[in-house]
Amino acid sequence: MxxxxxxxxxxxxxxxxxxxxxxxxxxDAAAKPVASQVITPAGSLTAFEAMTATVMQEDQSSxxxxxxxxxxxxxxxxxxxxxxxxxxxxxxxxxxxxxxIHTTRKDAxxxxxxxxxxxxxxxxxxxxxxxxxxxxxxxxxAASLGLPDQSYSVxxxxxxxxxxxxxxxxxxxxxxIDLKYLHVTDYRQFKISFGIGYxx
Numbered sequence: 001m002x003x004x005x006x007x008x009x010x011x012x013x014x015x016x017x018x019x020x021x022x023x024x025x026x027x028d029a030a031a032k033p034v035a036s037q038v039i040t041p042a043g044s045l046t047a048f049e050a051m052t053a054t055v056m057q058e059d060q061s062s063x064x065x066x067x068x069x070x071x072x073x074x075x076x077x078x079x080x081x082x083x084x085x086x087x088x089x090x091x092x093x094x095x096x097x098x099x100x101i102h103t104t105r106k107d108a109x110x111x112x113x114x115x116x117x118x119x120x121x122x123x124x125x126x127x128x129x130x131x132x133x134x135x136x137x138x139x140x141x142a143a144s145l146g147l148p149d150q151s152y153s154v155x156x157x158x159x160x161x162x163x164x165x166x167x168x169x170x171x172x173x174x175x176x177i178d179l180k181y182l183h184v185t186d187y188r189q190f191k192i193s194f195g196i197g198y199x200x
Contacts, residue, residue, distance in 0.1 A: 038200060043074035043083070049176070051195025055090050058188040060105070065090030067193065069113075079120065084113045086132070088191075101142040107187070108135045113162060122168035126178075129161045134184050158184035164193075172199050 038045035053065040067088035074083060088111070093104040111132025118125045137153040164178025175196045182189040 040072060043072045043077075045070055045200060046073050046082070047071040047197045047199045049084075049195050049197040051176075051193045053088070053090070053180075053191040053193040055092075056190045057092075057105075057107075058186065060092065063090065063092040065107075065191065067195075071197070080117045082115050082117065084115060084128070084130070086111050086113060086130075088132075099142070100144045102140070104137075104139040106137045107189075109133065109182075111160070113160070115162070124166045124168075124174075125163075126165070127161075127163045129159070131157065131159055132182065132184075133157050134182075134187065136184075136187055156184050156187065158182055158187075166197065169196075173197065174199065 047070065049069050049071065051067045051069075053067060054062050055065045056062045065088060067086060069084045069086035072083045072085070073079065074081065086109070088109040089107070091104065091106045093102070095102045109132045111130055113128045113130030115126045115128030118127075134156050135153070136156065137151060139149075139151045140147055141149050160180055160182040162178050162180040164176055166174045166176035168174045173196060175194070177192070177194050180191045180193060182191070
């Protein structure tokens with residue numbers, strides 16, 4: 001009898017427990033973010049990338065630049081689609097000592113690109129487009145020509161297109177190379193960028 005009473009108590013306790021439908025459990029699991037994800041207003045932050053670029057600006061020879069960007073996976077979008085907020089910077093200077101002329105050109109860019117990845121494996125080609133705000137400045141110091149410490153600054157927006165490919169180095173790291181054209185009136189640029197990314 002004591003054994004029967006104990007079984008009846010256990011059965012009654014189980015019977016009184018609320019039943020949670022499988023759909024609710026699935027929704028709860030989907031609502032919980034993965035521990036490694038960083039959630040932003042635009043979506044899940046998936047990677048950090050740092051790069052160096054060879055820059056060819058209109059009416060200028062090539063020079064080097066730097067940049068950083070993050071990759072974000074927007075919610076309710078296909079996994080191949082990513083948004084990339086980006087900061088890029090370059091500075092080019094030259095000196096003609098016989099004429100005592102020194103010039104400097106700079107561009108700091110804040111932009112955002114959207115890209116489509118054609119694969120999700122170790123070899124990932126992609127294309128994209130975006131828009132950037134360019135803070136441009138020119139400085140010249142040519143006292144012999146009557147131009148001591150002259151400067152000119154302008155802020156311009158411009159569209160850009162890009163294409164490239166990334167290669168997985170490990171589950172956490174990959175490197176990439178991409179080509180990017182930035183359509184900025186009077187300051188059009190073409191960049192060949194190489195970098196490394198850290199995947200969250």
